[in-house]
Amino acid sequence: MTETKLNLTELLDYVDPAMLSYQEWVDVGMALKQEGYTASDWDAWSQQDSGRYHPGETWKKWETFNGTGNPVTGATITQMAKEHGWTPGVNSHELDWNDTIDKDDLRIIDNNWLEGREIEPPKDWDPAKEITTYLSTLFDSTDYVGYVMQSYYNEENKRYLPKKGNYDRTAGELIQLLNQVKDGDIGSVLGDYSKEGGAWIRFNPLDGKGIKNDDVTEYKYALVESDSVDLEHQNAILHELELPIACLVYSGHKSIHAIVKIEADDYDEYRKRVDYLYDVCKRNGFSIDIQNRNPSRLSRMPGIVRGDTKQFLMATNIGKTNWAEWHEWIEGVNDDLPDPEPLTDTWDNMPELAPPLIEGILRQGHKMLLAGPSKAGKSFALIELTIAIAEGREWLIWPCAQGKVLYVNLELDRASALHRFKDVYGALGYPPNSIGNIDIWNLRGKSVPMDKLAPKLIRRAQKKDYIAVIIDPIYKVLTGDENSADQMAYFTNQFDKVATEMGCAVIYCHHHSKGSQGGKKSMDRASGSGVFARDPDALMDLVELDLSDELMKQQLDRAICNTYLKEIKQFNPKYVSDEISQDDQLSRSVMEGHAKNAIPLDKRPEVEAAIKDVKDAVRNYTGWRIDGTLREFPKFPAINIWFKYPVHQVDKDGVLKDSEPDGEQQPWQKNFTKKKTPAERKEERKKALDTAYEALGLEDTVTVDDLAEYMGISDKTVKRRIKEHGGFAIDGGTIYKKKTGKPTSQ
Structure with a gap:
């Protein structure tokens, strides 16, 4: 076996093969072979999935793993283990590509001060009543119940293991029959059992056809059990955690079985909730037997004698009422929020405000969203902003603080991104004096959800002293439904983590919703949940202007005049000072005449090509209005800008002031005109x-x-x-x- 940082077979103790898809199971095998483990390692772990395990299958499959150019590695198993409750040791390693930001610490119990809770056996032993109470607590009368009375002794494991058992009788049938037994003879209903092995029961209802995960009809409960914590401390922790326990059963040996209310709608939600439950237990000193994740898992049946001890029902319906109540309580206890502070403590000694990053718009360490439709040139605007911060120049009309910037490129290939930066520098006319302040992180084809990107970004940037991180575009890292407020709140919280951990501003862009935007307020134009508009400290919104034919002709004439002037200066500079007046420079036809007089015949084709280029460019001019919603600064008057590829230019001449935003005209204004004769x-x-x-x-x-x-x-x-x-x-x-x-x- 090759040397690895972690023992992957130990990590697989956290991963139940029964909870994985077929492809995930195959990925584990491929990762083990890649890292130098044996087929025996994979086979031993696979045997935990008794429902799908077939002797010899792992060995045959193993021989087909011949390696690829993009192999599955041990990182896959590491990630699976994390997702199923494994937590790396403190300072065990730095964050890597597969890490996610840890949740808030879910620890609420200090085990140094925890007193054990004694287990009290039942005073009146009534096996039938124990079982009927258990059944009536967990099941509806029509639910099929799986149970096992027969066991066999496994020489390898040195213990009694359950056989397949029964699964074709309902809880109602069993309760009715058990209520009729005499002298506690439960064997007359359920069958006899061996006292050496005891008996088992499944805690989720089945379909009456089998005992696999696919036969589970409702994902109501999960089993919490530990063999490594002493019994009195198990009992104490289970009560202290306020788990929503439906039934608490003593196993008659080393553990207590807590049947916890999960109340999941489907298998996917069941897995997530069980992962969360086990994580909470583990963080509070309750080492979980992770093999119990399976929803069709067996638990110990109460009312049974096992060896010299009894398996009995300790309690029903203790802790929080349901999963939602418990989850809210756990999150509330561990919110890690600061305590309220009286204003009198700071009234005469106010903390300093963060310095502005963009004057009058955004402070350092805060968040900004640039919203607009696809053709607004948002990516170019963000590159312009990156350059403005790096060079300490103005972005449009707003001065920027100078410092290092990280531009996270999620959309363009590396070459295109680099050329775009150089093109924008050239169009702005800036010398590249401070390009050392710009780092570009090219992630096209490698982007991951924002909750996974955030820690990777933080790790790479924590020693760089960036004053801004610009992420373009966010749809590449969007997690969840953008119309869901809670999911988008979780998504935008990742920006807070980046800003907090790095002490820098986070700037990102998002697209408008479909349809006309002119009649909406700026904060209502961004697509998806209103969280997008209300989360950032500054929202800069772009809306397109309707440009008249006359206005565009003026722009074309001006651009052509400037081009003629530029060409004449190149070929005949003396002619400019001697022959061309200020008024001449404003007339397209006059400048065309000057060009014919001043420029040699052999240079005319170059001039004609330049004129053609400028005509093509002007046809693509678009006009825009920037509005804003600011949290830290007064609202600014909307400004008008041109997008003249590849840069935006402020409309200093005011030619756009009378143009109306797209969609702002009333239908009768846009669609009805007086018919001409x-x-x-x-x-x-x-x-x-x-x-x-x-x-x-x-x-x-x-x-x-x-x-x-x-x-x-x-x-x-x-x-x-x-x-x-x-x-x-x-x-x-x-x-x-x-x-x-x-x-x-x-």
């Missing part, structure tokens, strides 16, 4: 043609193709509108005004 429509077409020709014409020829591209219509439509206009003519594809004559060549 044919003459009005014709006049609009003529004006549009005049405007386009004026913009394109100036000193150069204008072609049909030019007009078609500029107006966004087909060549055929251009020709039809020229004919309708009456003031233009076409000659070989070139268009000219009739009153000015044909244009001359340059």
Whole structure:
């Protein structure tokens, strides 16, 4: 066997094979073989599942495990053991990839001060009454009950073990017959038993067809038993823990059997609740026999003599009334919340507030959510924020503190993420002076639920002194139903743990719900439970603006003018100072004329390519309004921004101020317009043609193709509108005004 940190066969003591799926059982075998264990180790453990174990099956399966490029390792068994109650020793190892953040300590008993509780045998021994009380407490009259009266002596284990037993009689039938027995002759109803072995009974109802887990009809109870704690301390712990015990039975040997109310709706919930129950018991000094997890497990039957002692019913319905009440009590006792403090203690000596991370928006160590639809460029906005913090610059209009940032990339492949950062730096025009402040954790294809990601993040980041962790996007680590308040509260609590443990801000983004968002408040737009909007200290919300054709044409003209100016400066800088005025720089047609005069013919293709690129870019411009809900700062006036791939730019000129958010217009405003007359429509077409020709014409020829591209219509439509206009003519594809004559060549 190869050297390992942990003995995996000891960890398997915590894992009941009967509770695993077939694939999980196979995974255990593969992990054991990978780590150098033997088929005998796997077979010995597998025998605990008497319902599914077949001699020789493990050996045959073992021979098929030939290894893969992605082998199942001992970490799989380690994780299974943790999920079933095993707790690593204190300081046994650092958190690794498979660890989860521990729950609050569930310990409520100090065993150093616990006094044992004596077990009192029954004064009046009535076997039939013991059994009928047990049956009437646990079962409905129509429930089928499994019980075993016959046993055999196992030489290997040196003890008596139960045979298959009976399972085809109901609790009502058994109670009726037991009430009729004389002189305590329960054997006349249940069958005789051997005093050396005693007798057993199953505590969950069956279907009358078998005794396997699949034959359990309701997951009402679980067995809590320990052979390693002395009896009086067992009794004391079971009472101190206030377990919702339906029946407490002395086994006649080394243990007390507590039949605990689980009240699970299905097998999955049963497993989770039993895991929790066993974890609480273990943390309070009650070492559990983990083989008892099986819902069809046998327990000791009261009213039976075992050797020289009696198996008897110690109590019924003690502790908390039901599972829900007990669970709430346990969680309440161990909330680890601070005690209330009087305001007088701090009134004259107030603690310092955390310094701002984003001025007027978010403090260091707090949480922020950026919400918006998919096309808002949220990931780019978070990269812009990462850079702003790293460089100590403004994010949009808000100054940021400077420091180290961890950007958790869950969506992009590594190369794309790195290129995106470089592209955003370039578009912002920032020199990479402080890129050493940015760490990128690329987890695409390796992301895990947030409750498992949090400890891994904390372990990797605890010595890095990050002032912010940015997680993008959270849907990759989302656990539970996003519309469930309690599940989302648990999910968002993981961000609190990261912020608390690392002392840094946690910033993440989430998508809007479907449908129009303009008519909603900012905190109602995020998809899922309202917990998303109410949990963070700052909610920054993006909503798209409806942009008019006129506004977009203005943006296109401005972008083209700036491009011409840039190109002229590159090829003929003196021309700019000598010939181009401030007013000229605002006219697309004038700047086009300057470009033709100033730029050499051989460089014109480069200019045309640049103009084409800027036209394509402007077509993708979108306008956005950022609103916010803040916990620590006054509400800020909404700001308008452009998303000009790959960055967002504040609308400093105010051109977006009159644009309305998507969906804010009333239906009659958006869908109803006054019908235009044919003459009005014709006049609009003529004006549009005049405007386009004026913009394109100036000193150069204008072609049909030019007009078609500029107006966004087909060549055929251009020709039809020229004919309708009456003031233009076409000659070989070139268009000219009739009153000015044909244009001359340059």
